[in-house]
Amino acid sequence: MKEILYIQAGTLANHIGTHFWNTQESYFTYEEGEDPIVTHDISFREGLTRKDEPTFCPRVLIFDRKANFGTLSPTSGLYGDKETDALEVEQSRTTWNGNVVEYRQDSIPKSSYHTHLEEETAYPEASAPVKTSNIRYWSDYSRVYFHPRSLQKLPDHADWESLEGDWNAGREEFARHDSETSLMEDSFRLFVEECDALQGVQLTHDTATFGGFTNAFLTSFRDEFAKLPCFSFPLLSDSIPGSIDQDDAIGMRKALNDALCLRNLNEICDLSIPLQAPSTWTLDDWLEGLSLSRTSMYDTSALLSSHIETATLPLRLRGTQHDILSICSALNASGSPRFSHLSGVLPLSDPFMSEHDMKRLYDFSTSHTGRTAHVDRDIVLSRFDVSRGLTAPEVQTYDIWTELRDISPYIVHAPAYPLPSSFPTLCNTASPSSRARSARLLSSLTTTSSSAHLFAKYATLVEDATKRHTDVTNQMGLEADELRELKDELWAICDAFPEGNAGQEDLDGGEE
Known part of the structure; x- marks a missing residue:
């Protein structure tokens, strides 16, 4: 067994993480003789509840602003309580000897979903699904207990402060948080040292709000664990190079930060x-087949989580031969830069139709502005596919389809993806009482030539910023030499990928 340590930083990352951990919780089996499909110890550690009852806690560090944790507190693990508030007040008094005037805000009420969980011991999964309109925080639909040191609450910022894309501020904030909490010495090391054979770190983070912060964290992590594999899912901002107005200061800052x-x-x-x-x-x-609101973080994070969880499922399967290093090596076999794409289709047709479903395979990593988002139009260098819920005849259909492709992927076929009551009804049109308990889907990690387009757009943006050296770059503290170095390194990453059928004119590469 090789354990994984998970890192989540940012609101979208923690919505994704909440769905991810709810899925892991659904893999637990309680019937005698029923074996789970995953090895739980890879992602969970044993712990105790407030009543000294044994439970399993995720091996995870969670970073976000204090206000975004909602009712989640270290003492309760799942729900906030007055004991937590009293503890925080008492801790603050230890640094002040004078009189204290205490003002308390009204406590945040439990979510309706958690109320249902508390009221019914044997909770009927299909009876009371989460309503999107009731979601206030990512913790509102969490189904697992967390170790107190998992929860890393960062100070809230004033409403008028816009820190999106502030690279240096993020790095400085990590330095303060690390010095105040001994994060690297205590919390991170606690999770590392209790592992028998840690296979690596899986990171999911919002780049706009936690880009500089996670970079400083990873730099510090690398100083101590230089050879420990790290597998990351950076969630890019909504500022796409090539479609940003030069007068849009925040948009430019977020894109440069990306x-x-x-x-x-x-x-x-x-x-x-x-x-x-x-x-x-x-x-x-x-x-x-999807009922998806792009403006709902609850919906979009569920879709992303289903594909992240499925694509990384081989790391946790019972008897697996895969680990983080082997998957990274398989996807980097061509010697290309260390970037791949996540694509997928949910739900699969019933029955599975290879040509139809593969045309619906959507690439969540491709910049969609001005070009297709379907991966089959680019050169695929390596590929790792995981299917969920295919029947034996459908597996044969899939295998025949892959034999006709230019590259043979690594393939894992697994049981259908579970849909706990905390998952939105993305694939359901029936009434909540008859909602599906599982879904059929396909997720794919690919190393592809389309990455060149992504890096070319960022390199072009930085090149233009180098020539202009706008107020944005001054505010970010980026010197002209730093911008030129960044531009050159982005072009180097771009040039390391084959161009595919895009052509140099589609890369906007100029003389580079």
């Missing part, structure tokens, strides 16, 4: 799978 994140991930992580912001997803035939 460029810095990608450049540094190439140096620090063994493999990164950038994911485009849900607001930029195209609306076409890939949405067949």
